[in-house]
Amino acid sequence: MTRILVVEDSEDMAFGLRNNLEFEGYEVDVAADGPAGLTRAEEGRADLMILDLTLPGMDGLDLLKALRARGNAIPILVLTARQEEIDKVEGLKLGADDYVTKPFGVMELLARVEALLRRSEQMQPMKVFRMGDIEVNVSARTVLRQGQPVELAPRELDLLLSLIAHQGRVVTREELLREVWGHAGRVVTRTVDTHVSELRRKLEPDATNPIFILTARKAGYRFDMDQLTELVP
Amino acid sequence: MTRILVVEDSEDMAFGLRNNLEFEGYEVDVAADGPAGLTRAEEGRADLMILDLTLPGMDGLDLLKALRARGNAIPILVLTARQEEIDKVEGLKLGADDYVTKPFGVMELLARVEALLRRSEQMQPMKVFRMGDIEVNVSARTVLRQGQPVELAPRELDLLLSLIAHQGRVVTREELLREVWGHAGRVVTRTVDTHVSELRRKLEPDATNPIFILTARKAGYRFDMDQLTELVP
């Protein structure tokens, strides 16, 4: 889920932004002033910031400066009113990644958000997990076992990723069906078992004694948290 | 004296640009169409080009490609009315150094010009990749195999560059379409497959067992990171 932090003092504007962004499927977090924005941004949970430059109190520009000064590289889309183009100039030199002048169209904003996210995706490190001698590269959709590629079918990989995403928690077959198969359609729940079996065969050191994908009787499956490391290179 | 070449067909726009830029102390040269722009650019007297992508006749994109193909590294600021064109230029790493969407404010334009000039002071080296015995010169848009030129159609080269730009990550057919085809025409996604096939035929040692452009079933394609070296000459 892509998370967008909106730093905006006007309630109306914040409401509008939230509405539109959420409609597009983003998760939206709103901060009403600079300091709050700074705090939220430093939590590091947002993938993109939309920053209104006409903030009261701590100026938006200061927020920008502060963030960048601390080495925070979150992509920032700056909003500014038309006549304050001077602000824009400064924003540019400071490290805003893009900006939009008010009044702006929804489509334009969304397009820029999308473009910015796309651009920043390249900068993000690859998502890689390690479990024992197995390495799962989410970005490349590859799995290595002792450096050797393991051939996983799409369904298998998706299932594995879903289990990993819920690491430490029991996931019911129904949940897995919903997440991996997409629909609560007519897939018999036993299908999950089959794929889990196949995954174990390919990944577990000893398929009859699984250490990664554990069975929770009468409940579902669980990926053992203790076996999993997230690599952030 | 810093010299700016403006490639712009609309007289009004050209006049406005010249006015403002000259007021800022730049020397301005205007070309009214693509071919004229290409000629002027090749004279090598300009420090920066402002290029309107909505040119008649020779498309602005073609001018861009043609310039870069000839190894011309002049910094280019692209003007465009359409977001999709930005996507295209950006996705391809075609060599626009920055862009502004119309309508834009004067201050914004000037800021970008300034930023671009500053950035280009420290000349960026030519981007060249090596994959096995293949050498891909991104800036020159040429491909050599054991020193011999490989003839790639524009689409093919664009596709290759896009894949290389995402090296190590799976890229969906939709993403490739957006970046290479520009999202404009509603091209069928299977078309990507055809071009990948052609690329493999021309580049892979064994097209039936690709080592560069790998298939990620149900997901897209991926350029194998391990096969790619970036040369910094």
Next chain:
DNA sequence: GACGAACATGACCAAATTGTAATCAATTTG
């Protein structure tokens, strides 16, 4: 206007994938 290159697309085929039934094994329950 002929010709060829580029290119999008549909068709066809081979190979990979996958849902399911059937069977076997383990665990729980009464």
Next chain:
DNA sequence: CAAATTGATTACAATTTGGTCATGTTCGTC
């Protein structure tokens, strides 16, 4: 302990998916 329940595994036919080829179109060049 036997029956019942639940999970594991295997086998396989149907379907999906991707590779490739042939075709029609467009566009620029001669």
